[in-house]
Amino acid sequence: MTYIHDSIEQLRKSSPAQTEFYQAVEEILESLAPLLEKNPKYRQHSIIERMLEPERQLMFRVTWVDDDGKVQVNKGYRIEFNSALGPYKGGLRFHPSVNASIVKFLGFEQIFKNALTGLPIGGGKGGANFDPKGKSDGEIMRFCQAFMTELYRHIGPNTDVPAGDIGVGTREIGYMFGQYKRIVNRFDGVLTGKSTLWGGSALRVEATGYGCVYFAQHMLEDADDTLEDKKCLVSGSGNVAIYTMEKLYELGAKPIACSDSSGTLYHQAGIDLDLIKEIKQVRSGRLREYLETHDDAEYTASDDYPEDGQQIWRYSADLAFPCATQNELNEQDAQCLLENGVKAVIEGANMPCTNKAIDLLLEQQVLFGPAKAANAGGVATSQLEMAQNSSMTRWSREEVDEKLKDIMQRIYQDAKRTAEEFDAPKNLALGANIAGFRRVADAMIAQGVV
Template sequence: MSYVQRVMDSLKEKYAYEPVFLQAVQEVLQSLQPVLDKNKKYEQYKILERMVEPERSIAFRVEWVDDKGEVQVNRGYRVQYNSAIGPYKGGLRLHPSVNLGILKFLGFEQVFKNSLTGLAIGGGKGGSDFDPKGKSEMEVMRFCQAFMTELYRYIGATIDVPAGDIGVGGREVGFLFGQYKRLTKSYEGVLTGKNLLFGGSLARTEATGYGAVYFAQSMLEDHKEDLAGKICVVSGAGNVATYCCEKLLQIGAKPVTVSDSRGMIHDPDGIRLDMLKQVKEVERASLTRYAELVSSAKYTPVSDYPQGRNAVWSVPCFAAFPCATQNELNLADAETLLGNGCQCVAEGANMPSTLDAVHAFLKAGIAYGPAKAANAGGVATSQLEMAQNASMQSWSFETVDNKLKQIMTNIYKNAAATAVEFGQPGNLVMGANIAGFRKVADAMLAQGIC
């Protein structure tokens, strides 16, 4: 039995109740065999066994009071996964689906993603099963303050630097930062994604969406193609999707879809960015509101989706950008995309494609950018925010954006070159996984066992 199989069998026995975590680990480990064969020290010093287990998993109770004066109780978590190459870095997610298994999957992915950026950041993830939807601003503030009252003990500017994720935007980061400052009497860059008034970075809000497009451009250059004038489909309607659409529009592409948990918009004239921002960022409304404002848009509720499918992926396109959530794109969706002539998939969300869908993309030989490479722009710009905080400086939007574009280009080149090195040209899943793994694994070997 191979080393990889032994580790996977052990994990499946211990964590059978965490299927998404097991999926994330399997996707990585099954592509590492070539590098494990090349360097037997990884098996000798049990690097895989050490890497798949978080250094620390913290769970705590979060008590807060709603607008009716009633006490509410949620679960909070922080998974500090790996600090071999830098302080833990990764977002906080507020969503009813959050549990330890989800955060372990996200934290594990974050380790490799952060390694690929070339920056000095380790991997972590956190959050709560609190649902900010339907809550007043005061309720969100009280929850964030209660959450930070527990979390602050475990984080710091050179220890663990959280950021935003699903359900955590600039407003929530501001509430969290304010409470951290009250509790510690310390003004430091302990959170990223902050308001520009207190240490935030220009281009951070846009970074993940912009980065996915930059990565797609790098892939397509090697395929002698580009995005200008091409039809693109985008899922999601949060920061990642919004600014993916914005960058696509800037380079002359035409994004024609967005989606949220209730349904999707198909606008053949191209997504109206001003209306999308008005609906999602100002009104915080459903996309049904977008359809009311834009006559060319057709709204399809989730209840009308084909069984087990995402209607976004049925729209013919040249390029697809999954920017919503994990496992939103399955094998049937992948086959539909490919059947409709899709030539490029760049993942803006974390693990949005199932393993079967990934295999279909690789078999088809299209330009496929896996999440840990294609959506690394957000965390890369978070590290640039950390650098600005540490030096008490603020860089221009152009400076940060140029650095982001260069980082995304470098990630692509590193993944592509690693794929060639191991005999799988064009397989960016293998290339990204091995490139991310080697940096962390070699740092762990160099630091010994403690």
């Protein structure tokens, strides 16, 4: 469609050298062609052009002092992309790879993910090119305080509510919240992912992983199948991967592989999840330490990966859950999954599959759960945390889990129904993109030219 092509080309000119952002935009816009042909109002109101340009882009210097007394300088970001449905909502990522392209792709995806939840939240994202690894608690605290000293003036419980992401957990959220509270002299629900001791929601840490598995459960049920006895590949070993594996075990499946930045662990007997939690969450160690307890497991260092992809996708399994980072599963990896009998791929990370990998999986009729739908459990539970904060109440773990299950079922059904509406049954990527876009676009039209 010429309109979509022209919009992408114009974006490349106005936002040069932002590869990840282009990829996210292309994946979504190309699937919108049938909607745009059916409803010319979106073109008449320039919705694509308006949606591709963030409402506000913030870039700022973050200066802090390390333990040796040396001043360090990092770059901070907050992209407030779209507030048509509610306050900007999206995580903060602290990682050396963070740049404008990464933050914009994450923020753009967040618009549609948040829309799919059906909750009143807009899309945003942020972070900094700061690496918490190897830093002392004092250094991390000073960085977080410096970061919030700049960010606080742009956020608020009804304006922009950041959360955690890679490199930002309960510790970092705590340091940032403390600095925000010190500056504004208010105890606002301005950040989610807080400790349950002071305003956090039960199940927030587990929510993305749990929600991903609930989504997979609905996909399989519609295909007259279940999770029972399914062998699963789960990339990553952070919160999303760990709690994906935990819920898989609870529902009768068996994770047999996971990974970290140093390598891939394969254990045919089933991953010892308690040991993984101890290694990663208690010791902050590396997966190779697993072999000290289980000598029947296999470990492949990242330096020994195949030249054309990731080792974890080379094992035989029934289901694959890419839960690590963007573009971790390419076309060659997808081909390996097909050859090894994988029946479904469910994205737990943000944009973990390349567009060519997605195309191949859909072409071969592998069940595919797109990230903006399958990993929306985290942001959905963040909004539940916002609701608890605003009403000064606290819900039990069981109450939050029931709400999460309902939200994930609603997201799945919405994506499925929309795919069928546009004559693309089982293409949940198209269904999720159109359903999320349509909700945001209709709100933008109703609110006038803003």
